[in-house]
Amino acid sequence: MKIIVDRTKCTGLGICESLAPDVFEINDDGELVLKTEAVPDGQLADVESAVSGCPTEALRLEQD
Template sequence: MKVVVDYGKCTGLGICESLAPDVFEVNDDGELELKQSSVPEGQLEDVEAAVEGCPTEALRLEPDDSSADTE
């Protein structure tokens, strides 16, 4: 899975960073930076919580083109 950010909606509150700090970081200017665009193994639950917890709905998950999961 990959993380997609709508930077036009993001307000840099940092909820995502607190839930998945290996993926999200709010810089000193209050702007969101993705540390990784693909969800690291074992962290899907944390990233899903960050996406669901985003008050501006600026985050979403999409299938990663390089993965061929058939679950």
């Protein structure tokens, strides 16, 4: 699975970071940084929670 970010929608709220900190990070400028584009083994549930919890719908998952 690949993580797709719509940067025009992302507002840097950090909900994704709180739900999947091994994958998402909000930098000092308030911008989302993906630590990896591919969902790491054992992290799918956390990443799915982050995607569904994004209030701006800036995240989605795509099959490789």
